[in-house]
Amino acid sequence: MTNYIPKIQHKRGQLFDSLFILFLVYVSLYIPLFMESDTKSADETTSVQVITWESLNVSPVEQEQWQKLGFDELAAAEIINDRFDYTIDPVMLIITVLVIVGYFFFVLRVSDRQYREVIEEKFGAAGSRATNEQEDAR
Amino acid sequence: MSQSTSSGGEQKRISMLKVLNPFHVWALGVGIVLVGEFMGWNFSVAKGGAYGALIACWVIGLLYSCVAMIDSEVTSTVAAAGGQYTQAKHIIGPLMAFNVGLYLVMAYTMLEAADALIVGDLMAAVASATGYADLNPQPFVVLTIAFLAWLNYRGVFMTLTVNFVITLFAFLAIIALFIGSDPLNPGNILKHSDLLTELPYGWIGVVAALQFGMWYYLGIEGTCQAAEEVRSAGRSIPLGTIGGILTLLVAATLTWYVSTGLMPWQYLGQATTPLYDAASIIGNPSLQIVLFIGTMFAAIASANGCINDAARAWFSMGRDRYMPTWFGAIHPHYRTPFRAIIFLIPIAVSFAFTGLLDQVITFSILSGLLGYTFMSFNMVRFRKMWPLDVIKRGYIHPFHPIPAFTLLGLCSVVYFATFLGYGASLLSIMAFYIVASVWFVKRRYQFVKRADQFTMPWPRPKGY
Structure with missing residues (x-):
């Protein structure tokens, strides 16, 4: 059997191939923007209620830790009510x-x-x- | 292994320097990963709650223990730059090797971009805290990547010695945080009994948490990239890799324990710098400074290791003509894959500036996951084609084939976890690898010299 002798690639072809693979990467990074991928949905039911630590079902210790982190009940509510949907x-x-x-x-x-x-x-x-x-x- | 490069118009065969020891291997593996303890792992808390994140930590820890065992055996035998890429070339075949090379380059270059963004954001945060609001972080991102690339260009020994020092500091910062949280007096600073809750999404949330559980360990397999530059691959790679996974298991458990005892799970699940926040809650300024520096060092060490590994994978693909041969050159003086290092700088910077951090990180994680899936096939074939008595291994992992099958099973569950959170990204990344594979078969393979793809001094594989 004769051994396979590979083709020699010129510099222009090498440059083209490098750019082509990069082009593919960027396309695949941007494709999800055009497809629905967001599984997060904010809980809209609480938006019209008056928000208190009690309504957020937060214990006194949790409330203390939220406050140490610089959050009041309104700011904490945004995070607490942001839930994932695993349908x-x-x-x-x-x-x-x-x-x-x-x-x-x-x-x-x-x-x-x-x-x-x-x-x-x-x-x-x-x-x-x-x-x-x-x-x-x- | 040697590689030709032009110097003064003459073609010379030169090789990389064999200067690394097990500590460098540890620094490479842990250095890439440890940033995941400082940020990123906590997104698994958002997905499945605090207990969900702990289960993810241990389940993914099992996945990576399988990875470390398999990698240690194969790499102690296939001691060449390119790591898993070179393994695939010798054990499965060119197309798989091409794909594995791409997994490595994409996983590390994108992780490097995310690390550099973290450094930029930390600099902006410091500026803001000291009265310089609205500092543009982008120059710091570019400077970080450029400086680390220069370090990598100048030589692997200095690169990984620096990584050892800063990684060790970052690891000790986690230990300091644990000690500073007064773990012997539960309820004093740590309030697990009040902050730990039931699983907020049930068991489906625990499965979803596995995707970000990868952050605890993602990149430890990068130790293999140093195989061609260690003094004794058979000793250094298993020692550095298994020592690294043990370090990470300890760091991950401590990180989870301290963080969940200080922060409500909902906050923790979206925090940008959870360990620094933990130090802030404790209220010890010295600890805050240590954790700030630790976070910065962890991000720099990770980016540094990623440049090292991505460049070696790209270089190896160039050397074998899977990618243009121009990249397969070693610097005549510094003995580093300098063209691959330089080529990947603007690419990493451009990834950092796409504004698509979510996609970039998902691409990195999925590329890693595809690589782990390959490892399970690879291990089964390796033992089948060259049984233990046929070639000498530097390390033989126990209980074969249980780790390989466990790894494959766990990878399947993590694909499902990724589908739950990033189904569209998963499909688009798979589309990339499918198109790239077809392109390799139809175009690149014509430039590949067949016999050169097998360079190990092994006998003919069984069944071929």
Whole structure:
């Protein structure tokens, strides 16, 4: 079998490839801005009530610690009433699982094919003399 | 391993200097991570409450213990720059290696950007407290990255010696905070009985907390990047890595204990600098200064380690032609991957200035998580293709394959946790790695010399 002789890449091509991978990174950073990803939703039910430490269900010790941190009940209420929503969208979950599993399946499968080329070039075809020489060298 | 670089018009084969010891390895791993104890881990409190964060701390601690065990065995055998990238090249194949290289570069460069932002914000906070309100933090972000890049350019020994000193100071600051909180007299300063609550979101919140539980340890696997520059990889990498994970387990537990005994969980869950706030509540000015310096040092150490690791991963990919070969050069005098270091400076700065800190941090965490998923496959294949009696390891981790399968299971749960909070980011980052993989297969692989991808003096792998 003849060894693979890789192409030589010129500087312009090297620059293009470096910029291309950076372009991909920036695109993937900005994509979520165009998709709905915010799972936080403020509790709107308390906004019209008069806020006191008692209405926030804060114990005297907690109140003391909030005050040591420089918060009054109004400022604390904003944080206390800000809650996460963990509702699961089953369709999105299935898509996400398929994407992750599919990605690893693709990468492992193609890697295995490429790895066989590497091993064959490095050690020779399976069962050849090169294999024995390597093992003897060990 | 050696690399060619041009010097005076001649091509010479030169290698990196082997000057590091286990303390440097510890400083690299813990240095990258420890900033996560000063800020970031506490977002897991917002996700699942104080107890949820503690469970996350221990569950993710188990994940990283598996990472440390697996990494120690494979890296003590594959002692080359690039760490997990080089492991993937020898054990799984070029496309996986390309992806792992990208995970490393993205995880560390984006973490570096976040660290530099923290330094800038701390400087602005000091200025504000001393009467200079509205100080622009951006020049400090650029200066931090530029100074650390210069340090990295000049040599790995000085870089990681500095990291050792400032990381040790930051770790001791956490110990000082713990002692200053009078832990032997519960109820005096620490008020756990009044501040700890039930799980606010139930167990789904605990699962969601796992995503930010990663901050307690994210980056410890970076110790592998030093493999080509340690005097004895078989001894230094396992010692430094396992010593590092033990340090982090102690620091994480102390951090959780002190913080949750001082602050209501809702405040803690959104605090920018929780340990500094803890010192402020205790009301000891000396402790406040120590924690301020500790926070600053932790952020600088993390950025410093990230530059070191990202540059080595990028350099290794250039050396193997997975990325342009121009990056695969070592400085003829300082013996550092200088082109990779310089190239990544403006990129880190641009990440810091995108205004997308959430996305940048999620990208960093997910890239790390993808890397841990790879490690589980990698370990199983490594033992299968080269059983214990076939090649000599510097370290053999116990209970194989339990750590590998545990790691894979825990990674799956953390993907789900990420989906709960950042589903759109998760998909867009996966899209990046899928497109990049197709691009590698269709374009970059034609420049790769096949046999050069296997450089270890190992026998032919079983099954190939």
